[in-house]
Amino acid sequence: MKSFNYHAPKDVKDASKLASSSSAFLAGGMTTIPSMKLGLASYKDVIDIKNIKKLSGIKVSGKTVTVGATTKHVEVASSKEVQKAIPALAKLAGNIGDAQVRNRGTIGGSISNNDPSACYPSACMALNAVIHTNKRKIDAEKFFVGMFETALKNGELVEAIEFQIPEKADYQKHPNPASRYAIIGVFVAKHKKDVNVAVTGAKSCVYIDKDLSKKLSSSFSAAAIEGMEVKSSGMNSDMHASAEYRANLVSLYAKKAVEAC
Amino acid sequence: MASLVGSRVERKEDGRFITGKGRYTADINIANQTHAVFVRSPHARAKIKGVDTTKALKSSGVVGVLTGKEIAEDKIGGLIAGWAIRSEDGSEMKVPANPPLAKDIANFVGEPIAVVFAETLDEAKEGAEKVKVDYKVLKAVVDPAEAMKSETIHDGVEKNLCYDWLLGDRKAVDEAFAKADKIIKVDLINNRLVPNAMEPRACVVDYNTASEEITLYTTSQNPHLSRLVMSAFGGVAPENKLRVVAPDVGGGFGSKINVYNEEIVCSWASKKIERPIKWVAERTESFLTDTHGRDHVTHAELAVTNDGKFLGFKNETIANLGAYARVFGTVTPTYLFGPCATGVYVIPAAYSNVKAVYTNTAPVDAYRGAGRPEATYTIERLVEKAAMELGIDRTELRMKNFPTQFPFKQTLVHTVDSGDYVAGLEKAKQMADYEGFEARRKKSEANGKLRGIGVSSYFEACGIAPSAAVMSLGCGVGLWESAEVRFNPTGQISVFTGAHSHGQSHQTTFAQIAADELGVPMENIDVVHGDTDKGTFGMGTYGSRSLTVGGIAIVNACKKIVAKGKRVAAKMLEVNEDEIEFKDGEFVALKSNKKKTIGEVAFACYLPGQRDEMKSPIPEGDEPGLIESSFFDPANFSFPAGSHICEVEIDPDTGNVKVEKYTAVDDFGRIVNPMIVEGQVHGGIAQGIGQALHENTQYDETGQLMTASYMDYTMPRADNFPEFNLGFTCTHATSNPLGVKGCGEAGAIASPPTVMNAVIDALGGQEISMPATAEKVWKACKKIKKSNAKAA
Numbered sequence A: 001m002k003s004f005n006y007h008a009p010k011d012v013k014d015a016s017k018l019a020s021s022s023s024a025f026l027a028g029g030m031t032t033i034p035s036m037k038l039g040l041a042s043y044k045d046v047i048d049i050k051n052i053k054k055l056s057g058i059k060v061s062g063k064t065v066t067v068g069a070t071t072k073h074v075e076v077a078s079s080k081e082v083q084k085a086i087p088a089l090a091k092l093a094g095n096i097g098d099a100q101v102r103n104r105g106t107i108g109g110s111i112s113n114n115d116p117s118a119c120y121p122s123a124c125m126a127l128n129a130v131i132h133t134n135k136r137k138i139d140a141e142k143f144f145v146g147m148f149e150t151a152l153k154n155g156e157l158v159e160a161i162e163f164q165i166p167e168k169a170d171y172q173k174h175p176n177p178a179s180r181y182a183i184i185g186v187f188v189a190k191h192k193k194d195v196n197v198a199v200t201g202a203k204s205c206v207y208i209d210k211d212l213s214k215k216l217s218s219s220f221s222a223a224a225i226e227g228m229e230v231k232s233s234g235m236n237s238d239m240h241a242s243a244e245y246r247a248n249l250v251s252l253y254a255k256k257a258v259e260a261c
Numbered sequence B: 001m002a003s004l005v006g007s008r009v010e011r012k013e014d015g016r017f018i019t020g021k022g023r024y025t026a027d028i029n030i031a032n033q034t035h036a037v038f039v040r041s042p043h044a045r046a047k048i049k050g051v052d053t054t055k056a057l058k059s060s061g062v063v064g065v066l067t068g069k070e071i072a073e074d075k076i077g078g079l080i081a082g083w084a085i086r087s088e089d090g091s092e093m094k095v096p097a098n099p100p101l102a103k104d105i106a107n108f109v110g111e112p113i114a115v116v117f118a119e120t121l122d123e124a125k126e127g128a129e130k131v132k133v134d135y136k137v138l139k140a141v142v143d144p145a146e147a148m149k150s151e152t153i154h155d156g157v158e159k160n161l162c163y164d165w166l167l168g169d170r171k172a173v174d175e176a177f178a179k180a181d182k183i184i185k186v187d188l189i190n191n192r193l194v195p196n197a198m199e200p201r202a203c204v205v206d207y208n209t210a211s212e213e214i215t216l217y218t219t220s221q222n223p224h225l226s227r228l229v230m231s232a233f234g235g236v237a238p239e240n241k242l243r244v245v246a247p248d249v250g251g252g253f254g255s256k257i258n259v260y261n262e263e264i265v266c267s268w269a270s271k272k273i274e275r276p277i278k279w280v281a282e283r284t285e286s287f288l289t290d291t292h293g294r295d296h297v298t299h300a301e302l303a304v305t306n307d308g309k310f311l312g313f314k315n316e317t318i319a320n321l322g323a324y325a326r327v328f329g330t331v332t333p334t335y336l337f338g339p340c341a342t343g344v345y346v347i348p349a350a351y352s353n354v355k356a357v358y359t360n361t362a363p364v365d366a367y368r369g370a371g372r373p374e375a376t377y378t379i380e381r382l383v384e385k386a387a388m389e390l391g392i393d394r395t396e397l398r399m400k401n402f403p404t405q406f407p408f409k410q411t412l413v414h415t416v417d418s419g420d421y422v423a424g425l426e427k428a429k430q431m432a433d434y435e436g437f438e439a440r441r442k443k444s445e446a447n448g449k450l451r452g453i454g455v456s457s458y459f460e461a462c463g464i465a466p467s468a469a470v471m472s473l474g475c476g477v478g479l480w481e482s483a484e485v486r487f488n489p490t491g492q493i494s495v496f497t498g499a500h501s502h503g504q505s506h507q508t509t510f511a512q513i514a515a516d517e518l519g520v521p522m523e524n525i526d527v528v529h530g531d532t533d534k535g536t537f538g539m540g541t542y543g544s545r546s547l548t549v550g551g552i553a554i555v556n557a558c559k560k561i562v563a564k565g566k567r568v569a570a571k572m573l574e575v576n577e578d579e580i581e582f583k584d585g586e587f588v589a590l591k592s593n594k595k596k597t598i599g600e601v602a603f604a605c606y607l608p609g610q611r612d613e614m615k616s617p618i619p620e621g622d623e624p625g626l627i628e629s630s631f632f633d634p635a636n637f638s639f640p641a642g643s644h645i646c647e648v649e650i651d652p653d654t655g656n657v658k659v660e661k662y663t664a665v666d667d668f669g670r671i672v673n674p675m676i677v678e679g680q681v682h683g684g685i686a687q688g689i690g691q692a693l694h695e696n697t698q699y700d701e702t703g704q705l706m707t708a709s710y711m712d713y714t715m716p717r718a719d720n721f722p723e724f725n726l727g728f729t730c731t732h733a734t735s736n737p738l739g740v741k742g743c744g745e746a747g748a749i750a751s752p753p754t755v756m757n758a759v760i761d762a763l764g765g766q767e768i769s770m771p772a773t774a775e776k777v778w779k780a781c782k783k784i785k786k787s788n789a790k791a792a
């Protein structure tokens, strides 16, 4: 690892002042540190945001659950409030990677990194989340732009993620046996008016499967999507899974998720 | 006194390992040390047109940069193949030079080209980035099945063929096949595995400018052998000026047998730059450059009669050696593989033909089981398929062909001294509730799942090995083992062994056997290993040999201690030697019942006199002191055997395979510490399940290792396994006085075919290759669905 300047500001203002084109925010470090160690990334300044109190914590209001950016996966998984308001979100957090990763990794780090096989982005999409940054509010749909790419501007800091509480929801994941990231993850959320089926792992970026969502919006049952073929075109094909296999898993896990709702 | 052999004594090692107090090579730091970083080839095959070190030498903190040119100028030797194999036509194997730093050509990704030493690790890394290597990239040979048709990698090695080896009688096999009712055929790939020891390789070298002695701390399974190789072939230093220390070593599985490039280079360079050097591999370096395991492409056939008698066996295998032939690289796919490929069966005619090829991939060498897992996979897939095709129960078919008389002269090489294969399989069936399987299958089916059962029966030749036998087969050294038992004046005992523990718990097991022999508490015994300055020469630990060969040397040395003790005690008690009995640590004069403890006798041996009396307890002809050593060379290999049974459940929608039940019944002869043995079996089965279902080493067509980290290479984890159900049968080995057979590799040998037989059973006999990953299994399930749909 190349040497760097380490900063640990106490508030968001200081953090954003320190940010530059050769800096990185450090949250759980589960992605940042390995990429620095492997020489894939190097920074002049590393800005540790874990000491900024405001960024951590969970708030539930009538209609939404707001999770602070540096809230760890283990905290979301074990939060009684989340378990009650959106059990699927707690379940998702509880199945991320392994215990070590869950004890350090954060929701803000996860969505800012926007790994194509990360779990949280699918929850953001399906739960109509709003991403609060130090500059603005961004709808999830606009936030996840492409592979490892988000709408965040240089130095822009995610402060919290505000999820809409659905009527019902579930998350189903087929883990990569090596890393335990999602080969496929399907988040199904039934809101009052419509249903969102968000898929991660399948393509270069998380997306809403419109066909599945539409079918389920008109009839929310596994039977409604039974036999519906998910097209494999545009899906990732790599040594872990072919596009064809991924497509099969999307339709399978969508059904499983509906059944589990 | 109760015997310690056979009891579940807690591991002496656990305390320090669990509390982080172990002392590994990377824990060692020497004042004034430099840090080494290697410049490695990013290409699988490339000509090295030039290496420019000027910028690196000017880089901050850099102390020195060395390349293949300097090491060649200093005439430092390369890495060696330890076993000479001859081809069927009588010609010697073809072994290319393997210089410690590649000078003219790089032959696999990760091969070291140059090394940078600097004051800090960061500076060394930065320096290494500034070494400019001018490569001309050549087309890489990656697929072993295609290697003989590809362009040659090494000058003078035609068709990339190291040897084309035959064991057995082709004509007899042809005749047997002509008489057969049925020929069962399989095409198998034994997937390449990365050993993944928990501790990556490392070395720390300290050159003493005063004594001119090099001390090398290293992650080795066999420090004495390393010193011999580095001295005799590397020319690094004379043996008496080279001390090799292998302190705590965190797992080897065969990957730490070899003397590697880094150890040779750092030892040579420490003398050159007159500074201590530390090198610790990063995990990616381990993936790229530790020797890998397996990697066979096999076609095998079994000739059978309709009533299930085996008549003949043939095995045509291509073994991938990787870029170079290493210490056990050439013997693993021949003498460690071929003879065991006929399995635990009476098969009148058999042959194994192995073509070992070079490719532009990491060298392949011994990995837990070395050759025997490949052999067992071959025969046990054939036998299972034969049972299916003949419609005979798989266990009945096996029993029908088991030998029932021991010693059993096996078709190809070995004479198996003892065993009871029927008893093992019967016990396994009972423990696994074999008869109840169909009911469980139906239950799974009712839940939309596919359930399968698989059996495999194995034997292995281990406890390597009788020196005369292995040297007649081309081995470059004798494979005896040594021990020294040193009674210290105050009664504590140091037991020196040439074997080395890197997870095998020798400090416990060896203390148990010595304590029993000497009649002293285990706590008085310290087992010392891993340092060429301490104790006698030894061959190290691999091939399940430590107890069966090294342990026996300890027993024999203890017996010599007792024999001398008897003579001394007799003189002390003023009786004849034959009137002394040794029991529970005491020498007893039978008539008078007067006694001397072994501690008193040892004390007398070191202080042989008395105040005011001219009297020595040392008999005439004996010398003072109480130290004995022994070199044990076994008369035969030892032959553990057993039967394993596995049940899997498959989810046809995802292809996920769940190992539901795993039963292992093994015959390891006498068991010294059941708890440790069970741990060894657990680990072996876990590795075998890893091979069967998870571990998937993949190179792309340019020779880049795609699975070079844990993000992509699937190591099995605890939640991949059920609770293992272990049982034992016991027939004693006749080739050693303890009757022990060795247990370190059995789990990894038996389990891959057991699991695969179960998966294939669940898939209705559809062949599928290892690792049976979810997607492969899902595809096979789709085929079943299709054919079921057609039938309906």
Ligand SMILES: Cc1cc2nc3c(=O)[nH]c(=O)nc-3n(C[C@H](O)[C@H](O)[C@H](O)COP(=O)(O)OP(=O)(O)OC[C@H]3O[C@@H](n4cnc5c(N)ncnc54)[C@H](O)[C@@H]3O)c2cc1C
Pocket (backbone or CB within 6 Å): A024, A025, A026, A027, A028, A029, A030, A031, A032, A033, A049, A069, A070, A073, A095, A096, A097, A098, A101, A104, A105, A106, A107, A108, A109, A110, A111, A112, A113, A117, A118, A119, A120, A152, A156, A157, A158, A159, A179, A180, A181, A182
């Ligand atoms: C072995 C392993 C398995 C994993 N398995 C899963 C899995 O199953 N599912 C899953 O979803 N994820 C998985 N992950 C990812 C993990 O859960 C983390 O979420 C992820 O690594 C990043 O989070 P972090 O808090 O560690 O962020 P860091 O590594 O600290 O940061 C990641 C990136 O985000 C930026 N960043 C961090 N916080 C902010 C912020 N508040 N505002 C703006 N930018 C920010 C950083 O600058 C950096 O670029 C796995 C990771 C590992 C190592």
